[in-house]
Amino acid sequence: MRFRDVAWRAMSGYDLESVFAIANKVHPGFFEAEEVLTEKHTLYRHGCYILEVAEKPAGYVLSHPYRRGELPALNTLLGSLPEEADSFYIHDLALLPLARGIGAAGQIVAALTKHAEAMGFASIGLVAVNGSVPFWEKQGFVTEDRPELAKKLGAYEDAARYMTKTL
Incomplete structure (x- = not known):
């Protein structure tokens, strides 16, 4: 299905x-206040x-500077961004079913990659959930084995993976 009026803003x-x-x-299983x-x-x-x-919200992305190899806990306030941030972090990319398969996710990931590069970050990190690892791999992300993140990843789901993209 293709739409004529699709735009990130x-x-x-x-x-x-x-x-x-x-x-x-x-993300009903990953509640955040x-x-x-x-x-x-x-x-x-x-x-x-x-x-x-068609001028109605159908998805969003939340991202910010953070530290490579670290992961904000699910449903927890940060208080502030780390002063020594060395990476960019995609906290959440969520699309309603009607907005999937039209290239919108790839567009915003490309834009965020350019932003992270322009800000001088060496990498982008995220947690892949809901079977999204193949999508993120197509965007250039790889799974990083970080045993110290097991508890935080487990708060999402057993299949959650910490992934990074080197810029």
Whole structure:
């Protein structure tokens, strides 16, 4: 299915209610409180975007600077971004079913990659869930074996994987 009116745009505070609604539809098993999602936007607006299909929210991405090999705990406030951030982190990329398979996810990953490179980061990290490892591999990410992250990854699901892309 193809849509004529599909676009990523900068997220605003007005979008946060839609972000929370989409998160609960796409990731019902990985609950995060509205204030946790809102904090990502507050801390780093340059990494937060909304996908609109026919001018209606159909997806979002939340991302921010972080440290390679470290992982924010699920449903936990960060308080602040690390001063010594050396990597970019994609906290969440969520698309409603109607927005899948149209290339939107690949578009925003490419844009975030350019942003991370422009900011001087050497890598991008994320947690792959819901069988998304093959998608992330197509985007240039590889699974990193980090036993010290097992507890945090387990909070998502047994199949959750920490993945990175070297820039």
